[in-house]
Amino acid sequence: MRRYQLQPAAGEKEELxxxxxxxxxxxxxxxxxxxRVTACSLNYRDLLMKRGQSASSAGGGVVPLSxxxxxxxxxxxxxxxxxxxxxxxGAFFRDWRDGSFDMSYHQAARGGSxxxxxxxxxxxxxxxxxxxxxxxxxxxAACLPCAGLTAWHGLFERGGLKAGQTVLALGTGGVxxxxxxxxxxxxxxxxITSSSDEKLAQAREFGAWETINYREHEDWDKRVxxxxxxxxxxxxxxxxxxxxxxxxxxxVTAGGHIALIGVLTGFSAPDAxxxxxxxxxxxxxxxxxxxxxxxxxxxxxxAEKEIRPVIDRSFSFExxxxxxxxxxxxxxxxxxxxxxx
Ligand SMILES: NC(=O)c1ccc[n+]([C@@H]2O[C@H](COP(=O)([O-])OP(=O)(O)OC[C@H]3O[C@@H](n4cnc5c(N)ncnc54)[C@H](OP(=O)(O)O)[C@@H]3O)[C@@H](O)[C@H]2O)c1
Numbered sequence: 404m405r406r407y408q409l410q411p412a413a414g415e416k417e418e419l420x421x422x423x424x425x426x427x428x429x430x431x432x433x434x435x436x437x438x439r440v441t442a443c444s445l446n447y448r449d450l451l452m453k454r455g456q457s458a459s460s461a462g463g464g465v466v467p468l469s470x471x472x473x474x475x476x477x478x479x480x481x482x483x484x485x486x487x488x489x490x491x492x493g494a495f496f497r498d499w500r501d502g503s504f505d506m507s508y509h510q511a512a513r514g515g516s517x518x519x520x521x522x523x524x525x526x527x528x529x530x531x532x533x534x535x536x537x538x539x540x541x542x543x544a545a546c547l548p549c550a551g552l553t554a555w556h557g558l559f560e561r562g563g564l565k566a567g568q569t570v571l572a573l574g575t576g577g578v579x580x581x582x583x584x585x586x587x588x589x590x591x592x593x594x595i596t597s598s599s600d601e602k603l604a605q606a607r608e609f610g611a612w613e614t615i616n617y618r619e620h621e622d623w624d625k626r627v628x629x630x631x632x633x634x635x636x637x638x639x640x641x642x643x644x645x646x647x648x649x650x651x652x653x654x655v656t657a658g659g660h661i662a663l664i665g666v667l668t669g670f671s672a673p674d675a676x677x678x679x680x681x682x683x684x685x686x687x688x689x690x691x692x693x694x695x696x697x698x699x700x701x702x703x704x705x706a707e708k709e710i711r712p713v714i715d716r717s718f719s720f721e722x723x724x725x726x727x728x729x730x731x732x733x734x735x736x737x738x739x740x741x742x743x744x
Contacts, residue, residue: 404426404427404428404522404523404524405423405424405425405522405523406424406426406466406521406522406523407421407422407423407424407466407467407522407723408421408422408463408465408466408467409422409452409453409463409464409465409467410463410464417454418453418455419452419453419454419455421453421467421723421724421727423721426522428523428524429524429525430477430479430526431477431478431479431482431526432479432480433479434479434480434482434528434529435479435482435526435527435529436475436476436477436478436479436527436529437475437476437477437478437479437524437525437526438471438473438474438475438476438491438493438524438525438527438532439473439474439476439523439524440472440473440520440522440523440524440525441472441473441474441541441742441744442472442473442540442541442542442545442740442741442742442743443470443471443472443520443545443741443743444468444542444545444546444549444550444577444738444740444741445470445726445730445738445739445740445741446469446470446549446550446577447577447730448515448549449467449468449469449727449730450730450731452467452514452515453727465514465515465517465519466514466518466519466520466521466522466525467519467521468513468514468519468521469493469495469513469514469515469519469548469549470492470493470495470514470520470545470546470548470549471492471493471519471520471521471525471545471548472490472491472493472535472541472542472544472545472547473491473525473541473743474488474489475487475490475491475532479526479529482529484529489534490535490544491532491534491535492532492534492545492547492548492698493520493525493527493531493532493533493548494513494531494532494548494695494698495513495548495549495552495692495693496508496509496511496512496513496692496693496694497511497512497513497528497531498528498531499693499694500530500695500696501695501696502694504694513548521720521723521741530695531695533695533698533699534699534702536702536705537706538706538709539705539711539712542714542717542740542742543712545740546581546712546714546738547698547701547702547712548698549692550576550577550578550581550738551581551585551701551705551712552692552693552698553581553664553691553692553693554578554581554582554585554640555581555585555697555700555701555704556662556693556697557582557662557664557690558582558585558586558589558640559589559704560693560697560700561660561662561688561690562637562638562660562688563660564586564637564638565589565590565591566589566590566591567590568586568591568592568638569591569592569593569612569631569636569637570583570586570591570592570594570636570637570638570639570640571593571594571595571596571627571638571639571640571651571654571655572586572593572594572595572596572640573595573617573640573642573643573651573665573667574597574598574642574667575597575599575602575605575606575736576642576667576735576736577737578640578664578665579595579640579642580606580609580713580736580737580738581737582640583595583606583609583610584610584710584712584713585704585710586638587609587610588704588710592612592613593610593613594611594613594614594615594627594630594631594636595611595613595615596614596615596616596617596623597614597616597617598616598617599616600616602736603615605736609713615627622650623654624650624654625653627654628653628654631656634656635654635656635657635659635683636655637655638655638661638662639651639655639660639661639662640662641663641664642665643665643667643668644665644666644668644669644670644673645668645669645672645673645674646667646668647667647668648663648673648675649674649675649676652675652677652680652685653679655679655683655685656683656685657683657685658683658684658685658686659683659685660685660686660687660688661680661685661686661687661688662688663687663690712738713736713737713738714737714738714739714740715735715736715737715738716729716739717739717740717741717742718739718740718741719742719744720741720742720743720744722741723741726739726740726741
């Protein structure tokens, strides 16, 4: 079978290299299944992994990409949950099935501390796969495991989002566009920001209530304040990190909720006071993807509302490098997919 691995590059190159290689197709052990992967999607995390900016990717040697979907192809001893031909998606955390998070789950994060999905076949514990909703294509399903689940976890599992509330989503990448779609479908109104007016026009087509160009309006928190009648938003999907957290704190309403998710502006300390959080009696939750049980609840909601992930562009398996380059360019809206044939 074909698989990619992230390997240390020869010479002075700073990034790990994507290396395409032949390997024997793995056999499922007891309690495992083998999945023929048909589609993967990329996340910003995959750029961090390639740059070696994650402790779990620093040495390379793993199959990249947390997110993939495919078809169960071989069943290991004792597995009753799946049959050959079942359509499934891989869970980001292989071992986080339900309940609260345990730090040991970081030891098996697909595409980071253990092999990911960018291969013809993968094996894993039967319980680390989730049924693909019937109405979705495999390419659409491949968008869900990281970005979709993270937005769901932040807004619904921890944020308790309700109809009639307001949400602020930063930028038009994978997590934020899922946040826009999920919150809109639940009857919330979404303010979304972007560096591009064209992308904001697209976001309005996906249901955005209000849009702000954060390049034109560096003080976008003031715009959020005005748009919401000087009340602030109930939820913030905070994917920016230290460079945006201060303005996100200024944007949240009294008793509101910030889902702290991303590091688009880096890993340093925030450049702002955290006092607005105190003054507003607001909540700040760290969100790291989610469990299999959350993933199943997300899928039930998606199917009920018939939400289809937004795919910006699809690449072939051989074009994996170009898919990474497209993600790095930041030109996309929503998700970037690699289809495996
Ligand atoms: N904690 C978790 O579980 C988790 C899960 C998924 C992702 N993440 C993190 O969340 C972040 C987003 O991930 P993703 O996969 O959705 O990324 P992505 O698809 O690559 O999205 C990138 C987009 O974010 C926007 N952006 C960049 N810098 C920004 C800034 N300073 N302010 C506002 N928007 C900005 C840009 O949108 P415009 O072009 O529209 O401006 C850019 O195209 C990343 O840091 C990622 O590591 C964390």
